[in-house]
Amino acid sequence: MSKQSAPPEPAGIAPKLVELTDEVLFGDVWERPGLSPRDRSLVTVSVLAALYRGEQLGHHLGVALDNGLSVAELSEAITHLAFYAGWPNAMTAIDQLKKTADERDA
Numbered sequence: 001m002s003k004q005s006a007p008p009e010p011a012g013i014a015p016k017l018v019e020l021t022d023e024v025l026f027g028d029v030w031e032r033p034g035l036s037p038r039d040r041s042l043v044t045v046s047v048l049a050a051l052y053r054g055e056q057l058g059h060h061l062g063v064a065l066d067n068g069l070s071v072a073e074l075s076e077a078i079t080h081l082a083f084y085a086g087w088p089n090a091m092t093a094i095d096q097l098k099k100t101a102d103e104r105d106a
Contacts, residue, residue, distance in 0.1 A: 004030060004063065037067040042077060045069075049078055049093035050085035057093060061100040071101045 004026040030040055041064035048057040064074060074097055082090030 038064075038069055041067040041069055042073075045074060045093075046077055046081055049089055050081055052089050052092065054092055054096060057096050058100055061097055062104075065100070065104065071097065 030037070035043070041060065044060050045057065045064050047053075048060055061074065065071070075094065078090050078093045078097065081093075
């Protein structure tokens, strides 16, 4: 997995948030040995989809693909969570997955 970092946009207005994102979330939590980056991506995508956090979901779907998850595996996870997190959340997540996959194929 390549090193993740906060998007540059908030740096000017929220430098501490960017620092915490880079150093604590991506520099510590994502690097812990208890889960592989692939597993962390599956958990992250599932939670973002379940909580209807579409703004972050697209980015993390790309990270999940980079971390070894396939489009088919992500689709299966989203289908599974539809029954626990709600149909609209799953449909939105599938739309995001298709968009992400299409962008990578282009």
